Amino acid sequence: xxxxxxxxxxxxxxxxxxxxxxxxxxxxxxxxxxxxxxxxxxxxxxxxxxxxxxxxxxxxxxxxxxxxxxxxxxxxxxxxxxxxxxxxxxxxxxxxxxxxxxxxxxxxxxxxxxxxxxxxxxxxxxxxxxxxxxxxxxxxxxxxxxxxxxxxxxxxxxxxxxxxxxxxxxxxxxxxxxxxxxxxxxxxxxxxxxxxxxxxxxxxxxxxxxxxxxxxxxxxxxxxxxxxxxxxxxxxxxxxxxxxxxxxxxxxxxxxxxxxxxxxxxxxxxxxxxxxxxxxxxxxxxxxxxxxxxxxxxxx
Amino acid sequence: xxxxxxxxxxxxxxxxxxxxxxxxxxxxxxxxxxxxxxxxxxxxxxxxxxxxxxxxxxxxxxxxxxxxxxxxxxxxxxxxxxxxxxxxxxxxxxxxxxxxxxxxxxxxxxxxxxxxxxxxxxxxxxxxxxxxxxxxxxxxxxxxxxxxxxxxxxxxxxxxxxxxxxxxxxxxxxxxxxxxxxxxxxxxxxxxxxxxxxxxxxxxxxxxxxxxxxxxxxxxxxxxxxxxxxxxxxxxxxxxxxxxxxxxxxxxxxxxxxxxxxxxxxxxxxxxxxxxxxxxxxxxxxxxxxxxxxxxxxxxxxxxxxxx
Numbered sequence: 167x168x169x170x171x172x173x174x175x176x177x178x179x180x181x182x183x184x185x186x187x188x189x190x191x192x193x194x195x196x197x198x199x200x201x202x203x204x205x206x207x208x209x210x211x212x213x214x215x216x217x218x219x220x221x222x223x224x225x226x227x228x229x230x231x232x233x234x235x236x237x238x239x240x241x242x243x244x245x246x247x248x249x250x251x252x253x254x255x256x257x258x259x260x261x262x263x264x265x266x267x268x269x270x271x272x273x274x275x276x277x278x279x280x281x282x283x284x285x286x287x288x289x290x291x292x293x294x295x296x297x298x299x300x301x302x303x304x305x306x307x308x309x310x311x312x313x314x315x316x317x318x319x320x321x322x323x324x325x326x327x328x329x330x331x332x333x334x335x336x337x338x339x340x341x342x343x344x345x346x347x348x349x350x351x352x353x354x355x356x357x358x359x360x361x362x363x364x365x366x367x368x369x370x371x372x373x374x375x376x377x378x379x380x381x382x383x384x385x386x387x388x389x390x391x392x393x394x395x396x397x398x399x400x401x402x403x404x405x406x407x408x409x410x411x412x413x414x415x416x417x418x419x420x421x422x423x424x425x426x427x428x429x430x431x432x433x434x435x436x437x438x439x440x441x442x443x444x445x446x447x448x449x450x451x452x453x454x455x456x457x458x459x460x461x462x463x464x465x466x
Numbered sequence: 467x468x469x470x471x472x473x474x475x476x477x478x479x480x481x482x483x484x485x486x487x488x489x490x491x492x493x494x495x496x497x498x499x500x501x502x503x504x505x506x507x508x509x510x511x512x513x514x515x516x517x518x519x520x521x522x523x524x525x526x527x528x529x530x531x532x533x534x535x536x537x538x539x540x541x542x543x544x545x546x547x548x549x550x551x552x553x554x555x556x557x558x559x560x561x562x563x564x565x566x567x568x569x570x571x572x573x574x575x576x577x578x579x580x581x582x583x584x585x586x587x588x589x590x591x592x593x594x595x596x597x598x599x600x601x602x603x604x605x606x607x608x609x610x611x612x613x614x615x616x617x618x619x620x621x622x623x624x625x626x627x628x629x630x631x632x633x634x635x636x637x638x639x640x641x642x643x644x645x646x647x648x649x650x651x652x653x654x655x656x657x658x659x660x661x662x663x664x665x666x667x668x669x670x671x672x673x674x675x676x677x678x679x680x681x682x683x684x685x686x687x688x689x690x691x692x693x694x695x696x697x698x699x700x701x702x703x704x705x706x707x708x709x710x711x712x713x714x715x716x717x718x719x720x721x722x723x724x725x726x727x728x729x730x731x732x733x734x735x736x737x738x739x740x741x742x743x744x745x746x747x748x749x750x751x752x753x754x755x756x757x758x759x760x761x762x763x764x765x766x767x768x769x770x771x772x773x774x
Contacts (some may be wrong), residue, residue, distance in 0.1 A: 276670040288668035292763045302672035334763040418682035
């Protein structure tokens with residue numbers, strides 16, 4: 167959590183002209199998540215379902231880490247543990263030097279240093295766009311309404327969403343709602359953004375626009391991103407690091423570091439190197455998908 | 467109205483554009499235009515004509531059954547011509563029509579009782595329902611008692627109400643209040659429970675405290691259910707009002723119906739019934755309009771296909 171005085175906070179953010187946002191200096195990135203031996207069992211220790219087992223990997227600071235795996239493999243369980251919605255059974259999750267959850271503390275406290283963007287979107291439909299975006303700093307008591315609105319306008323303008331502020335979420339398209347939701351998250355200067363298949367419900371055209379918008383946002387903010395998906399092209403296009411999960415119980419099967427420099431644009435999709443990464447991922451994921459399918463057959 | 471269509475179209479079209487080009491405030495349709503557009507659409511649709519046809523069929527059957535065929539069960543029932551001519555007559559046979567001040571006295575007294583009971587039920591039922599839906603321990607204490615009392619119909623409360631309260635006015639208001647209170651509380655509770663957990667989680671993520679989640683998420687999120695509850699509530703208020711007025715009191719539509727029956731003034735009795743129908747419909751529509759006004763976010767959400 168940021169504990170800067172409110173006034174200094176506003177000054178630094180308002181000084182930056184909306185049209186040419188300065189990227190944060192490299193090396194200042196914070197928000198490394200370290201997941202160590204995390205186990206999550208639903209039900210009793212002996213007979214319960216092991217959703218996550220001996221899961222260990224790092225989410226490097228200031229990078230995009232994409233987690234892929236078969237449906238129901240436990241990716242979302244992991245995200246919920248980081249966000250503080252679910253407890254874990256054992257293991258430790260750290261954010262930088264702080265222990266979010268671990269021995270003696272089964273459940274992390276949700277907070278504005280780790281903000282989730284939900285699969286179906288969670289903009290409050292009863293608040294206008296600007297009230298949604300200004301919500302975080304206001305409830306935290308960091309900014310008053312006027313300051314929060316001013317900052318929200320800048321965030322919206324940065325995201326290419328001018329003239330929307332008076333609308334309700336129901337009045338704008340689902341693609342725009344996702345972008346507003348990311349702007350709402352970034353209002354709080356989070357260390358980590360946790361995205362749980364945020365573009366799943368979008369059509370592929372909108373999705374491609376969303377990807378580029380997300381990458382632009384990332385290039386501006388250099389926030390750590392933890393992104394869950396089962397769209398492999400999306401995973402490699404967005405990620406610095408792609409973590410392929412085994413089917414239930416969930417643990418990393420393979421970690422691929424995607425060595426394609428950022429900023430990326432859509433021409434990357436046809437590059438030879440991109441296809442090679444994709445082939446590698448497909449192979450690993452397909453194996454797990456078959457296992458998940460077989461397990462599903464057996465349950466029936 | 468073209469304008470309205472095009473402003474929606476622009477919003478949709480810009481959804482996939484890079485930089486969102488949203489129409490200015492000036493291009494947006496005003497509320498009056500929206501209203502006029504809806505009215506013209508309604509008049510162009512078959513709905514108003516089907517509605518009129520429905521009324522015509524109802525009155526026609528009533529007329530034929532009572533005044534032409536004189537069917538066995540309908541012999542005692544006054545026909546539409548009798549009722550309507552009595553209702554509109556400046557010199558009514560049984561002393562009650564739209565020209566007699568007494569008629570409005572009955573409506574006013576009933577309306578006042580329903581309003582008091584409805585307001586009481588709302589200010590107690592909404593907070594109670596919100597807490598029931600929000601706090602599991604509180605629900606475990608209170609809800610079983612609530613569920614035990616709820617099936618007891620207002621009529622069964624009549625003797626106790628008369629013993630408990632002084633005069634004739636308070637027991638009637640109490641009986642009217644009861645049914646309203648149950649409907650409001652139950653719907654509000656369901657509303658608070660039906661809120662998508664993502665909204666609550668999102669609020670916590672953004673740094674909200676428990677109390678702030680209650681005010682910013684639970685209260686507005688339950689609003690659609692609350693207003694459904696209030697519409698039911700105002701309807702059942704009229705139900706139980708009549709039960710109360712038939713037992714005691716000197717004015718009111720329930721009283722009017724009951725005394726017309728005992729004094730064999732059947733047309734007046736039917737006038738009382740229809741008046742109840744009209745006044746009940748108007749109050750319920752009033753609550754609905756207020757709800758729509760307070761939840762404009764919801765109207766736009768439903769119009770363009772939800773938040774999902």
